[in-house]
Amino acid sequence: MKLSAPAVERGVRAQARRELRESRLLWKEYRQHRTRWWRRNRNFRAALGSVYILAILFLVAVRSGRALALLCVVALYASGTALFRCANYYARVLRGYDRAVLVALPVPDDEYLRHESRRFFRSCVGAFAVFVLAYGAYAIVHGNLWHDLGAILVAAVLQTFSGLCIGMAVLAYRPEWIRTSAIFPFYGLMIVCLYLPEDGLRFLWSATLITPAGWVAHGFGAMVGSADSSERFWFLPAFILSAVLPLVLRKLRSRLASELASPDSAFDAVFVPASGDDHEQTQMAEPSRTGQLWPADIPLIRELKGADWTRLGWIERIVAGLLTDRQKVVAEFMLVDDLGTWSKKWRTAAIVTAMGVALTLATPSLPSWLFFLPMVFAGFMSAPILGGSWPGFKGPTASGFVLPAYASFPIGYGEISRVMLKTNVIRALTWAPLAIIYAVALARRLGYSFGYGSAIGCDVVLILMALQPVIVAGHFSSGSNDTRQINWQTILFFGFALVLLITMLVATFMMFIVPTLLVQAIAIAVVFTMSLAGWAAYKLLLERGRIDLLSRPSAQ
Amino acid sequence: MRISVESLSKRYGRVSALDGVTFTIEPGQILAVLGVNGAGKTTLLRCFSGIVAGSGSILYDGERFTRGSMSLRRKIAFLPDFPIAFPHHTVLRHIGMVLRLYEADDSAVEPRVLELLRGFDLLPLIDTPMSKLSRGQAYKAALAALLAVDAELLLLDEPFASGMDPNGITFLKRETRAAVARGNTVVYSTQILDIAETLSDRLLIIEHGQVRYYAPLAELQGAASGHDGSSVLEQLFQQLRSTPK
Numbered sequence: 001m002k003l004s005a006p007a008v009e010r011g012v013r014a015q016a017r018r019e020l021r022e023s024r025l026l027w028k029e030y031r032q033h034r035t036r037w038w039r040r041n042r043n044f045r046a047a048l049g050s051v052y053i054l055a056i057l058f059l060v061a062v063r064s065g066r067a068l069a070l071l072c073v074v075a076l077y078a079s080g081t082a083l084f085r086c087a088n089y090y091a092r093v094l095r096g097y098d099r100a101v102l103v104a105l106p107v108p109d110d111e112y113l114r115h116e117s118r119r120f121f122r123s124c125v126g127a128f129a130v131f132v133l134a135y136g137a138y139a140i141v142h143g144n145l146w147h148d149l150g151a152i153l154v155a156a157v158l159q160t161f162s163g164l165c166i167g168m169a170v171l172a173y174r175p176e177w178i179r180t181s182a183i184f185p186f187y188g189l190m191i192v193c194l195y196l197p198e199d200g201l202r203f204l205w206s207a208t209l210i211t212p213a214g215w216v217a218h219g220f221g222a223m224v225g226s227a228d229s230s231e232r233f234w235f236l237p238a239f240i241l242s243a244v245l246p247l248v249l250r251k252l253r254s255r256l257a258s259e260l261a262s263p264d265s266a267f268d269a270v271f272v273p274a275s276g277d278d279h280e281q282t283q284m285a286e287p288s289r290t291g292q293l294w295p296a297d298i299p300l301i302r303e304l305k306g307a308d309w310t311r312l313g314w315i316e317r318i319v320a321g322l323l324t325d326r327q328k329v330v331a332e333f334m335l336v337d338d339l340g341t342w343s344k345k346w347r348t349a350a351i352v353t354a355m356g357v358a359l360t361l362a363t364p365s366l367p368s369w370l371f372f373l374p375m376v377f378a379g380f381m382s383a384p385i386l387g388g389s390w391p392g393f394k395g396p397t398a399s400g401f402v403l404p405a406y407a408s409f410p411i412g413y414g415e416i417s418r419v420m421l422k423t424n425v426i427r428a429l430t431w432a433p434l435a436i437i438y439a440v441a442l443a444r445r446l447g448y449s450f451g452y453g454s455a456i457g458c459d460v461v462l463i464l465m466a467l468q469p470v471i472v473a474g475h476f477s478s479g480s481n482d483t484r485q486i487n488w489q490t491i492l493f494f495g496f497a498l499v500l501l502i503t504m505l506v507a508t509f510m511m512f513i514v515p516t517l518l519v520q521a522i523a524i525a526v527v528f529t530m531s532l533a534g535w536a537a538y539k540l541l542l543e544r545g546r547i548d549l550l551s552r553p554s555a556q
Numbered sequence: 557m558r559i560s561v562e563s564l565s566k567r568y569g570r571v572s573a574l575d576g577v578t579f580t581i582e583p584g585q586i587l588a589v590l591g592v593n594g595a596g597k598t599t600l601l602r603c604f605s606g607i608v609a610g611s612g613s614i615l616y617d618g619e620r621f622t623r624g625s626m627s628l629r630r631k632i633a634f635l636p637d638f639p640i641a642f643p644h645h646t647v648l649r650h651i652g653m654v655l656r657l658y659e660a661d662d663s664a665v666e667p668r669v670l671e672l673l674r675g676f677d678l679l680p681l682i683d684t685p686m687s688k689l690s691r692g693q694a695y696k697a698a699l700a701a702l703l704a705v706d707a708e709l710l711l712l713d714e715p716f717a718s719g720m721d722p723n724g725i726t727f728l729k730r731e732t733r734a735a736v737a738r739g740n741t742v743v744y745s746t747q748i749l750d751i752a753e754t755l756s757d758r759l760l761i762i763e764h765g766q767v768r769y770y771a772p773l774a775e776l777q778g779a780a781s782g783h784d785g786s787s788v789l790e791q792l793f794q795q796l797r798s799t800p801k
Contacts, residue, residue, distance in 0.1 A: 001657075002656055003642075003653045003656065003657075004649055004653055004656060005653070005656040005661035008652055008661045008665060008666055008669065009648050009649065009651075011666045012669050012670060012673070013648055013682060015666065015670055016670060016682050019670075019679060026679065030679075030680040030682075033680060033681050033683070033684040034682075034683035034684060035646070035684060100640055101640050101641060101642055103607055104605060104634050104635075105654065106626060106630045106632075106657055106658060107657055108626050109624075261623070261624075
């Protein structure tokens with residue numbers, strides 16, 4: 001199915017340009033609005049990014065010199081990517097944006113299915129290429145590339161087909177079992193297995209046999225490397241599985257065809273927010289206006305009655321004690337569904353911290369940098385490292401721009417800032433014990449004293465709190481066109497912001513380089529003053545109307 | 557295209573969007589579908605286009621319409637209340653795609669496409685991505701694509717609340733009349749009674765998914781206008797409101 005008519009487009013474009021050239025005004029308008037073809041290549045950066053990450057992983061695996069590490073990484077990647085691609089394919093076919101666009105046009109369902117399937121198989125060629133590269137890298141290090149070329153290709157083909165077969169079989173019989181998030185455990189283990197001690201790696205290597213990807217990796221390892229040669233028979237079940245792929249594909253297609261035959265859900269799944277029975281009347285009463293050029297994440301005010309803060313978690317109750325009635329209204333508006341999540345996130349962060357501390361103290365063989373990961377994760381969960389999640393800054397797309405939800409209502413910069421600052425300070429303080437405990441554990445692991453660790457933990461919390469004003473301003477900035485609006489005020493502001501940034505960086509470094517109480521106190525004061533100055537300068541810029549509360553959608 | 561709707565019903569969970577709708581439209585007519593918010597206008601148009609499957613039947617020239625009947629679907633052009641397009645497609649690519657899918661992408665259509673682009677003031681925007689257009693511009697681009705197809709049945713959901721400029725609205729009205737003169741049928745929903753009175757041959761008023769009024773416009777215009785200066789359609793609406801079915 002071709003989604004263009006090149007001959008007609010060429011003819012119309014040529015004639016239109018001839019006409020437009022006759023009028024200077026129209027030609028100028030045309031040149032202002034047209035978009036060059038290279039700007040339309042949207043997937044390029046994402047593809048480059050993922051290839052880059054994979055390349056690093058494979059390189060680390062090869063450089064580790066451990067044959068099993070690379071094969072484990074390949075097996076885990078193959079399982080993860082197969083599940084992810086299959087889940088993505090299923091979701092795209094039934095509820096994808098393409099479906100919503102094409103459902104109103106005369107496109108037969110079977111043709112649409114073929115179109116999506118072709119796209120899916122084209123994307124699988126990318127996975128095949130990755131397998132060829134990975135097994136090729138393995139053969140270079142542990143075998144002979146030219147001699148093992150056949151094995152590399154067979155393994156890559158089996159890896160691709162067997163993964164697809166399992167993924168599609170699950171989709172054909174139990175689609176609810178598969179989620180795109182299934183990728184995370186596999187990708188997480190990919191990183192972990194690079195640093196596992198030999199025993200752990202061997203265990204993980206054996207565990208990969210529960211997946212077809214593991215069978216292929218074991219078979220390849222036996223054929224090329226020094227692994228047990230009897231394991232080459234693992235190719236057999238992978239081959240059988242690959243052979244039944246056409247049958248599984250047929251079953252999946254018939255399932256998808258029957259689901260596509262009832263088109264009701266296809267349109268509404270994309271353009272009407274999902275809801276329970278209570279909202280059916282609402283959907284009916286006002287056919288969705290969110291049917292925009294792409295689905296927008298629009299905050300909805302569900303209830304006219306305010307939230308009962310006393311029934312929320314303990315962090316929320318502390319915050320509520322600091323907010324005035326009006327500020328609670330502002331907070332409820334800006335938070336939408338995120339209201340009530342802080343305490344739950346803190347609990348998760350506490351569990352992650354406890355596990356991280358135990359791991360840090362109990363496993364001396366793992367590399368040090370690995371222990372920072374739980375801390376970073378816990379920090380992002382419970383501390384307002386990037387200011388927290390405030391959906392009120394998001395909004396619908398109108399006329400090619402995103403309009404922040406708060407911008408349409410009489411809520412001021414100062415009001416929102418005060419709510420965010422109070423909330424974030426409390427959240428930072430509640431995170432402080434976790435950060436300090438973790439910092440102490442890390443310090444002990446790295447051979448520093450208890451006092452040093454706790455001081456570092458305190459410094460991190462203080463810096464986070466001092467930076468909050470400028471982080472809050474950053475949230476406003478994300479919903480504006482300040483970087484595109486070039487006038488002397490914005491130029492002045494960004495010059496000023498650069499000075500502030502450099503001063504803050506210097507002050508922060510000073511805190512860690514000269515760890516005396518006086519220097520630290522001065523540095524924190526400087527960071528906070530600069531942060532506050534940045535916030536105030538942005539307030540001036542915004543409230544005087546020097547920038548617009550419109551931003552380009554992220555798709556552009 | 558003659559359209560016969562027989563006992564068409566559609567439910568969304570417990571809510572009945574359409575309830576036994578029955579009527580017939582002769583070819584070469586403009587039908588304005590009116591009704592309060594949530595009456596079932598959009599659902600009716602979606603049923604006509606095959607996006608939504610209801611019980612009962614829709615016959616186009618005597619042939620029962622299902623989503624699988626591609627020959628019929630190529631005779632129907634449906635534009636929802638908000639144009640849906642691939643954001644990265646340019647205006648020209650969008651038109652090209654629609655022409656291709658309607659199998660109308662021969663070179664003979666080029667002058668018609670240019671005429672529509674000129675009429676909707678879209679000529680300077682042919683190479684602009686749909687995502688960068690204003691709502692009205694995007695609607696005009698989607699409309700131009702469907703008008704270029706020259707489908708026998710044109711279904712428009714709230715076209716006059718689409719953000720189009722006055723030139724666009726005037727051009728659409730002209731194109732609608734021209735399409736009907738060629739024997740095509742146009743069905744559109746609207747809340748603007750003045751437009752319904754001037755741009756329709758028949759009126760369909762739906763309430764709670766049921767047909768409350770279905771008659772030629774001329775029949776309605778035969779009645780005297782209201783004492784308070786309100787139009788006949790306004791009077792009819794008030795009358796229907798005061799006398800629940």
